[in-house]
Amino acid sequence: MCYKYLFALLFFTYGVSQAQQKSISRNELYQYEGTYDFGNEHRITLGIFDELNQSLAYLDLKTLKIGLLNPTSPGNFRDINDSTKTFAFISKDNKIDGLAIVNDKTKAIAKKVAPHQVESISFQSGKNLIKGDLYLPATEGKHPVVVFAHGSGAATRGVGFFTTFFLQLGIGILTFDKQGAGASSGDWETASFDELANDIIAGVDFLKASKSIDPHKIGIMGNSQGGWTGSIAASKVKDLAFLVMRVGAGENVFNTISHEYKSSLLADGFTTSEINEIMAMYHANWDLAAKGKTWEDGNKQILSYRDKEWFKKVYPQERTKTLSSLKWWTWLSKNLSYDSYNYLQHIKTPTIWLMGEKDCNVNSQKSYPRIKSALQLAKNNDYTVAIIPKMAHNGMVAKNGYYNEPLSFEYAMGFWETLEQWLIDRKIGKK
Structure with missing residues (x-):
């Protein structure tokens, strides 16, 4: 694999x-x-x-x-x-x-x-045209709205029950196709987190121009990778009303994908000594990307491990230079150093950051104190940071959270209840 x-x-x-x-x-x-x-x-x-x-x-x-x-x-x-x-x-x-x-x-x-209405919308973000959907409660007056900050990959506007969860609390939601995905222009595979954050900010600006939306109740919800991009955006939007984070990392990208890769190796049954060697290989490879070295430099470093017994398990096929591998290298070079801590230090917006105890993609235990510390440095007087027991990265109850663990199809208790009450207490949402 x-x-x-x-x-x-x-x-x-x-x-x-x-x-x-x-x-x-x-x-x-x-x-x-x-x-x-x-x-x-x-x-x-x-x-x-x-x-x-x-x-x-x-x-x-x-x-x-x-x-x-x-x-x-x-x-x-x-x-x-x-x-x-x-x-x-x-x-x-x-x-x-x-x-x-x-x-x-x-x-x-x-x-x-909780009837609602939905319209397809578009807005400009730099040179890119971003397209998505705006959902609003079908009631009179101006509405609070949350902008959804996606996780990784070619994410598009349909985010399932997250959309309707907010709507049943009287909160609208703007969810869009990530740049280069769906109907939006751009290229998420090579975009920096600053560029993705700018798309979120452009979404906030789009909402402020609408007569149906309360400009004083616009927030951001970051999911997974959105922990970084949402934090960057929130640090730049001075009048943001609230910030919601779900399984976002409080560490930098380098450490987070290290945790993620190690968890996957454990799930696949590699030994401790093998994992140590494999992670040393990855770390050296990522360091080269961060230093601006070429894909060829990185490939040479990877191939120096090819005589290891585990190598064929990690790379069952011969490594070749492709458009996809070049984009991945570019992504690494641009984004490995991003750390949400650096942006949270400047966020005074009411914030709720919920993580999972069994998250194998984000190290919740290491993220928790860093998130709290950063918000304290910001002199943020209204923040909630919590680790939800038994919750995996996908939100479900899990034993260990490994990618190959059978799914429980049961959301972890504490996530939705905590989020709902937090929104109601701040008069953003209502029952």
Whole structure:
């Protein structure tokens, strides 16, 4: 296995085969997005999740079960993880009004609540045109809005139940295709974190010009890699209302991908001595990239380890110079030194930073004190930093969080409840 871009994984993209999915156009799926209330404080919220073939992803806010829906006929879906459970959407006056969840023994009917509207938008960020979706509550007045700062990879606008979670609290969300992904121009594979942060800032500026949005209640939510790009953006937007971080690193990129690669090697059964040698190889390679050396220099250094017994396991195929490998080298040279600590020292914005105890992509235990220290240096008087027990990088309950661990499809207790109460307490969200 070649260890590269492991931290690109977002919510639960691994462990579920895309071959299981049937595709429906985004325009058709929009109507099903939203929150459905069964009574007795039981709600399910669901939205379009691009990382799995534009499927509908749901979160049960009571049981914390999550899943993906596969269409079987117009308005009807089956839970991919439970073939006995079907989701039948109820239409009234040509609009989706409710949801019936049926299994072999029971049938539960929910009313669609927290209505919203969505429009496709675009804004300029430097030389790039960024395209995405703006979701707003379908109520009168000006609304608070959060700008979503993506994790790694070719991330696009559909972020599943994160969208509708905010909407059911009366908070709009701007989510866009990362530059060079989806319909946005640019190249995320070679962009620096400053460039990606500028896209987020451009999104904030776009919102400020809207008459439907409260300019004093615009925030940023960073996810994974968004811990860096979101922090950079937040440090530059002086009037930002709030900052939400999910599994973002409080360390620099070099240390974070070291933690990530080591975790993956452990998951694959490499011995301690092998891991030490492999990590020494990677560190020397990354140092060359950071110093501005060429891909050829880095490749020569990697190949100096080719007689090691483990080498073929790490690189089962011959290393060749490709456009992809050159872009990865460029990415390393631009981004290895970024450290969220340096930006958090300047952020006085109310901040909540939630991490996972079992995160193999981000070292939560080392990040925790650094994040708190940086915010204290900023004299930030309103911050919450917490590690959610048993939570992996994908948000789910995990034993160890390794990439090859079977998925629990249950979100860790404490994440959504903490975030919701934090937003309500600051009068950003409301029930």
